[in-house]
Amino acid sequence: MPGLTKLEPFTLPLDIDGVHVEIAGMYRAGSGTPLVFLHGFGSTKEDYADVIQQDALAGRPVLAYDAPGCGASICPDLNAISVHFLVQVAKEVLAAKNIDRFHLVGHSMGGLTALLLADQDPARVLSFADIEGNVAPEDCFLSRQIISHSHPDPEDFFKDFQDRVWKSRFYSSSLYAASLPHKVRPGAVRPIFESMVELSDHGGLMDRFLALPFPRMYMYGVQNNTLSYLPLLAEKGVELAEISRSGHFPMYSNATEMWDRLTAFFLGSEQS
Template sequence: MSPVRKLERFTLLLTVEGTRVEVSGLHRGGTGMPLVFLHGFGSTKEDYADVVQQKRLADRPVLAYDAPGCGISTCADLGAVSVPFLVSVAEQVLRARQIDRFHVVGHSMGGLTALLLADGDPRRVASLTNIEGNVAPEDCFLSRQIVTHAHDNPDEFLTRFAERVGDSRFYGGALYASSLPHKVRAGAVRAIFESMVDLSDHGKLLDRFLRLPAPKMFMYGEQNNTLSYLPALAEGGVELAEIEHCAHFPMYSNPPQMWARIADLVSRADSRS
């Protein structure tokens, strides 16, 4: 059994669209195609730290980082942190870490970021694992609350949002909600959510996802298996990965199955390269 090679911490000081950000990340050197992980709203890079426990992904280069305004990463203007801004951050982080072509895994907000990143330069992406990242208006069951439950006070909105998610009937909701105030700055929420809603409603995301040439997987929890677009994804050649005993958060509810499906796709995509 090979030893676990721990992830090393790094910090990057960047200027993105005129705004200063400090990005806190985890990385590992190695051989083969790098793995790039993008976390969801209210989560952090540590969602993916167990990559070091995955034998089938051993020795690969790894990159994960906190989005500005989330985790330890900071942003001089939290109101600037929209999804397009996060795509620009990803491009700069990849450049700074000298990663050109890669496998990308993105959850929720990170899945949408990964989709737009790949759509901007498809040649760079060896495979895309989209874990319930937005591709249609119905995916805004969390982000659309910025409209349906609007509040002038950002801290109050985040508190009430966490209460609603924590009281839901879905797997992982209470665990996720319990750490929200510690993982995302309230001042970043509005711009993130409004951009997610706008892109989901008007960005033709499903079409953009389907036309990506790289091997693609859409991962979703069994409690969300009524998503209306799943048949269209399957017909369009996207691999569907339904995770048992899970809703929106496979890394909390069923990580062994999540990691197994990610490793499967990465292995098959590498064999095609």
């Protein structure tokens, strides 16, 4: 197949704020501006593995990795994980792979992590595609369950959370829920969710997103086209990408359209 090249797995030991982690990632060397992907809560780097199927992106450097507490990455202190912790991880992984300037993509939790990363050092980011990442309190429809359905036992909360998501009417929710036990450690759920809620409620995320000085895309599934802030994003020059036949997980329910929009956005950003 034209343009098909391998993603190579890697393991990277890091010390983040006194916590030792082992990051499991996938990487492709190449030429041009690198593509950096951050996955959402309960997902893994493999959400983005089909980047190698995109002929228009052939030869580009690619980086994706499992966040601590997720996938094959190892973190012995799950309580240490927060969005700010994940931003520090991202900085260290980028440094280890000698990536300076890059296109940035983040989904959900990864979108929030990417937003804070871009906000701290915008000169390094060529474009940012935010796939339903948190920018407002209303985005905590999953993470706020740590409050609305609080449970003292992490295992029991996680099982109940999976059951609620599995029963959802939204695209790919059952698929997502079935994979959760294999993709995230129960002990990581509370610190991650509490951090996401705190930032969404009090972190000024919308102002940060709108202030970013490079091309921005906000991607969302058609089932979420009632998000109250979409008109504001469009008014402020953010490209909106509504993905048909999709909810919160376009990489599961309509990956073809997702990749078409991402690819066009990358290429267009380099011409602007």
